[in-house]
Each structure stands twice: as structure tokens, then as C-alpha cells.
Amino acid sequence: MALSPIKSQLVRPFLSHVRLSSTAATQNEIPTWNDYFKLRKKRRAYEVAFYLPSTVAPAAGTFAYFLQMQVDPLTKVLGMDPLMAAVVSTVGAGFGGFLLGPVVGNTFFKLMNRKVAHAMDVRDKEFFEHIKKNRADARLNSIRNPVPDYYGEKIQSVQGYRSWLRKQREHYRKGVFGGNVNGLDD
Numbered sequence: 001m002a003l004s005p006i007k008s009q010l011v012r013p014f015l016s017h018v019r020l021s022s023t024a025a026t027q028n029e030i031p032t033w034n035d036y037f038k039l040r041k042k043r044r045a046y047e048v049a050f051y052l053p054s055t056v057a058p059a060a061g062t063f064a065y066f067l068q069m070q071v072d073p074l075t076k077v078l079g080m081d082p083l084m085a086a087v088v089s090t091v092g093a094g095f096g097g098f099l100l101g102p103v104v105g106n107t108f109f110k111l112m113n114r115k116v117a118h119a120m121d122v123r124d125k126e127f128f129e130h131i132k133k134n135r136a137d138a139r140l141n142s143i144r145n146p147v148p149d150y151y152g153e154k155i156q157s158v159q160g161y162r163s164w165l166r167k168q169r170e171h172y173r174k175g176v177f178g179g180n181v182n183g184l185d186d
Contacts, residue, residue, distance in 0.1 A: 029119035036123045037157050039116060043109045050105035051098060059094030066090065127152070130161075136168040140175025147171060 030036050066086035071077065077085035110117040131152040141147050148167040155161050 029116050030123055033158050033161075036120070036127070037155070037160075039113070039120055040124075041156060042113075043106060043120070046109040046112075047102040047105035050108065051101035054101040054104050055094050055098040058097035059090050062086075062090045062093040134165055134168055136171040136175070140172065142175070145171060145174045 030039065063086070066089065069086075071082040073082065075082070078089070079085075080088070110120075113120070135150060135152070136147060138147055138150065148171055149155070149164060152161075152164060155164050
């Protein structure tokens with residue numbers, strides 16, 4: 001019994017930087033859903049901004065590597081003509097960098113916005129739970145009735161979310177009842 005206050009005093013300095021997730025802390029850091037959507041838009045801007053540098057840097061590095069490489073025209077590199085291997089490798093590195101652009105942008109966003117990064121992750125989970133719960137059934141998809149914004153990527157505000165909900169309900173009605181739902185009085 002006498003050791004418990006001492007133990008808590010010894011452990012407390014090591015746990016001072018640990019943050020436990022809670023909805024109250026999230027709502028203090030991101031008070032409204034519109035603030036969350038603004039941060040989400042900002043994060044997407046970071047992701048898009050990093051497409052170009054993350055594409056150009058690996059492609060330029062690969063190109064520079066093949067440029068300084070001494071090549072015998074009679075030998076093969078990667079089982080191909082050396083020029084073709086250089087072109088394929090350069091394009092492949094650029095494409096790989098292009099795919100990593102959003103990951104790098106998201107990481108940079110989290111580094112620049114450390115205060116709200118954890119709260120953003122919590123809100124993302126909560127938002128995507130709303131999306132999963134309210135989206136229309138994809139089995140009702142057809143050529144005349146495509147699923148509108150299945151993952152909710154185009155939602156930019158609370159009004160956009162409400163509009164998305166209306167579109168999901170309309171998709172469901174069209175899939176179940178068929179045809180135009182506005183002219184049901186014929």
C-alpha cells in the first residue's frame with residue numbers, strides 16, 4: 001500500500017507525453033464539423049501539392065544514375081537494351097513517386113499540424129463510420145443509376161454532407177423502385 005504513491009510518482013514523468021484519445025479532447029481541438037472539413041480540404045491540398053516533387057525527384061534521380069552509367073552497347077541491362085532499360089526505370093521511378101505523393105503530403109500535413117493530427121484521425125474514423133452507415137447499397141448500382149460518391153470524397157462541408165445524404169437516399173429509391181422518383185404520380 002505504501003508503495004503505490006511512490007510508484008505513481010515514478011511512472012508519471014514517463015507518461016506525461018502520452019495522450020489518451022477521447023471525444024472531448026477532439027472536440028476542443030476541432031470544435032465544429034465545418035472546421036474538420038476545412039482541415040480535410042487543407043490536407044488534400046498538401047497531398048496534391050506533393051504529387052509533382054514526389055514524381056520528379058525519383059525520376060530525376062534515376063535519370064541521373066543512368067546518365068552517369070558507362071554502358072557497353074552490346075550488353076544488356078535488366079534483360080533489355082540499355083536505353084530502353086533507362087527509360088523504363090526512369091518512368092517506373094516517376095510513377096512510384098507519383099503513387100507515394102499523397103502519402104508524403106499527408107505525412108507533411110501531420111508534421112505541420114501536430115496539434116490537430118490526432119483529433120483529425122479520430123474525426124476521420126467518426127466521419128467514415130457515418131459514411132459507411134448512410135451510404136446506399138452498391139448492389140443497387142446500374143448504368144442508369146450509378147452510386148453517387150460512394151466514399152464521400154467530394155464532401156467539403158456540412159451542407160455538402162446533407163446533399164450527399166439526399167443523393168444516397170435518392171439512389172436507394174431509384175434502385176428499389178426503379179425509374180424517376182420525382183414523377184411518382186403518373
